[in-house]
Amino acid sequence: MAIKDKEEDVKKYKSEFKIVTPIMIDDGQVADAFGVWSHPETFFINREGKIVGRVLKEMDWTSKGVKNLVQYLLGGKK
Amino acid sequence: MNRVGSKRIFCFLLVIIIGLLGNRCVASKEELHAHGDMASVKTYPKDYVHQIMDINLDKVINQNRGLKVLIENATAVHDYYRGGVQEKAEGEKLLKGGKWEEAQIPLEKSNRFLQVVLRYLPEDEAYRNIYGDHVVIFVPNLLIADNYLKLTTVYKKMGKDKDIIEAERNGKEYLSHSLASVKTEWAFQIQKGFEEALPKK
Numbered sequence: 001m002a003i004k005d006k007e008e009d010v011k012k013y014k015s016e017f018k019i020v021t022p023i024m025i026d027d028g029q030v031a032d033a034f035g036v037w038s039h040p041e042t043f044f045i046n047r048e049g050k051i052v053g054r055v056l057k058e059m060d061w062t063s064k065g066v067k068n069l070v071q072y073l074l075g076g077k078k
Numbered sequence: 079m080n081r082v083g084s085k086r087i088f089c090f091l092l093v094i095i096i097g098l099l100g101n102r103c104v105a106s107k108e109e110l111h112a113h114g115d116m117a118s119v120k121t122y123p124k125d126y127v128h129q130i131m132d133i134n135l136d137k138v139i140n141q142n143r144g145l146k147v148l149i150e151n152a153t154a155v156h157d158y159y160r161g162g163v164q165e166k167a168e169g170e171k172l173l174k175g176g177k178w179e180e181a182q183i184p185l186e187k188s189n190r191f192l193q194v195v196l197r198y199l200p201e202d203e204a205y206r207n208i209y210g211d212h213v214v215i216f217v218p219n220l221l222i223a224d225n226y227l228k229l230t231t232v233y234k235k236m237g238k239d240k241d242i243i244e245a246e247r248n249g250k251e252y253l254s255h256s257l258a259s260v261k262t263e264w265a266f267q268i269q270k271g272f273e274e275a276l277p278k279k
Contacts, residue, residue: 032144
């Protein structure tokens with residue numbers, strides 16, 4: 001989710017980094033609702049809609065640490 | 079991570095990354111600076127008194143609405159600030175309804191949240207820049223002082239004389255910390271409130 005970014009910038013970014021997942025543009029309301037005070041900030045939301053995890057910094061999403069984190073949030077299931 | 083694993087994870091979790099693309103990849107730092115990311119944050123002389131129409135409780139409450147922060151889920155300093163403001167808002171609502179005893183709990187809880195904030199960020203700031211050009215009123219000392227002022231009234235109604243003296247002492251101390259870092263009309267109103275609520279013996 002991009003905060004207060006321009007549509008053309010988001011499109012350029014998606015294309016440049018070959019991102020296939022949707023990126024939404026927030027006018028600041030979503031960031032406020034989630035209590036975001038810094039960026040980037042990542043929220044993990046389970047299927048009950050509950051926030052089960054949160055990361056307050058940049059991360060390498062392909063790292064083993066992230067895999068372990070996700071597995072932990074899933075309740076240790078592999 | 080294999081494909082099955084990835085698929086399974088997406089079945090269970092929705093990952094939302096909130097950030098500013100501009101700061102990360104789209105624009106260079108020079109461009110960002112030129113865009114004036116920080117330029118919109120005004121600076122004020124040290125003795126400038128921020129008017130009540132600019133810095134007030136309603137504004138602080140409005141800036142901290144959203145998902146309710148539970149103490150067990152608070153991880154970052156700003157969670158504690160937000161939690162403190164949200165509890166204060168709850169206390170204020172109860173006070174308006176004349177529910178003194180009920181108001182005591184959220185007001186005291188608000189102070190506990192805000193005291194955690196002060197361990198890390200001890201100074202009040204009229205406008206704290208949090209990301210891009212987004213600024214918030216950041217006045218934990220002042221909020222605690224205001225809570226104590228209201229708690230003196232609550233304790234009076236409940237006949238808790240010992241607590242009144244302590245609340246007055248604590249409130250004035252936090253108020254002096256607030257005024258040392260930023261001067262606001264709101265703080266002077268609280269100061270007046272303490273003087274009126276607790277006449278000299």
